[in-house]
Amino acid sequence: MIMLYSVVYSRLGGSYHMEKEGLKRCLDHLESNDLAVEYIVTDRHPQIQKFLRERNLEQFYDVWHFEKGLSKKLLKVSQNKDCKVLKKWLCSIKNHVYWSATSTTSGPEKVARWTSVVNHLQNIHVHDDPLFPKCSHPERASSHANKWLKLGSITLAKVERILNNKRVLKDVRKLSHHYQTSSLESSHSLILRFAPRTQSLFGGMRVLLYVGELMRLVFEEVFEDPAPFVEEMNTISIPKDLSTQFDRPSKEEVVTPPAMSPVSVKGRSEANLLSSRIRKLLAYPADNT
Numbered sequence: 411m412i413m414l415y416s417v418v419y420s421r422l423g424g425s426y427h428m429e430k431e432g433l434k435r436c437l438d439h440l441e442s443n444d445l446a447v448e449y450i451v452t453d454r455h456p457q458i459q460k461f462l463r464e465r466n467l468e469q470f471y472d473v474w475h476f477e478k479g480l481s482k483k484l485l486k487v488s489q490n491k492d493c494k495v496l497k498k499w500l501c502s503i504k505n506h507v508y509w510s511a512t513s514t515t516s517g518p519e520k521v522a523r524w525t526s527v528v529n530h531l532q533n534i535h536v537h538d539d540p541l542f543p544k545c546s547h548p549e550r551a552s553s554h555a556n557k558w559l560k561l562g563s564i565t566l567a568k569v570e571r572i573l574n575n576k577r578v579l580k581d582v583r584k585l586s587h588h589y590q591t592s593s594l595e596s597s598h599s600l601i602l603r604f605a606p607r608t609q610s611l612f613g614g615m616r617v618l619l620y621v622g623e624l625m626r627l628v629f630e631e632v633f634e635d636p637a638p639f640v641e642e643m644n645t646i647s648i649p650k651d652l653s654t655q656f657d658r659p660s661k662e663e664v665v666t667p668p669a670m671s672p673v674s675v676k677g678r679s680e681a682n683l684l685s686s687r688i689r690k691l692l693a694y695p696a697d698n699t
């Protein structure tokens with residue numbers, strides 16, 4: 411990560427405005443330092459698309475964001491009682507999204523590979539598009555004839571409408587074949603564990619600085635030369651597990667109810683006896699009841 415901007419949500423009136431503003435500030439900063447941006451990978455929000463188009467920057471779309479929306483629509487269709495056959499294909503179609511995006515750098519070839527799936531679902535593996543005339547998988551006869559989608563079926567019509575939709579084809583052309591935003595998403599989710607979005611900016615910033623410093627320490631110093639840190643770590647005393655501090659009591663002793671005795675037994679009050687039993691119960695291993 412080379413840059414991080416924290417933008418105040420409430421001042422800008424919505425998360426998309428905030429994202430656009432953060433993006434603008436980052437790009438301005440890079441450009442003012444003479445760093446040229448070759449292309450950028452983002453989700454497909456129209457406002458960001460418009461902004462990057464106006465700024466003359468090539469944009470690619472993150473595959474996971476695209477696949478998530480598409481899989482949701484397909485899952486909904488597969489829940490229809492007439493379209494159950496689609497259920498078996500959901501995972502393959504999802505894999506096909508990633509494969510179409512990353513197996514070529516050319517936009518038209520991504521589309522050709524993508525559209526071939528509608529044929530493949532019907533057990534047709536040669537295609538009209540010269541950019542992808544034949545499926546890449548080995549030829550083999552399937553023993554499950556019922557798994558294919560039938561020509562003229564409701565399922566095929568619905569699936570085709572989703573997969574070959576004009577907007578989908580436009581987006582497939584621009585799916586990122588190289589970098590994805592998943593590493594950035596992971597970094598955000600790590601930071602959110604320490605600094606929830608609802609916390610004040612300064613509280614959040616303090617935590618960000620702390621996490622940043624911690625990461626720097628781990629990656630730049632501990633990884634480089636772990637020896638001095640191992641020595642220091644060994645000086646830290648580790649407390650024993652609570653249950654190991656007690657002798658293992660017998661099960662009978664633990665489950666036997668206290669005798670209905672006078673106020674004290676051998677000099678110990680009932681309260682003392684009870685607390686001693688509670689301590690023994692707490693120490694008794696949970697898997698041995």
Ligand SMILES: [Zn+2]
Pocket residue numbers: 530534535545546547
């Ligand atoms: Zn095929």
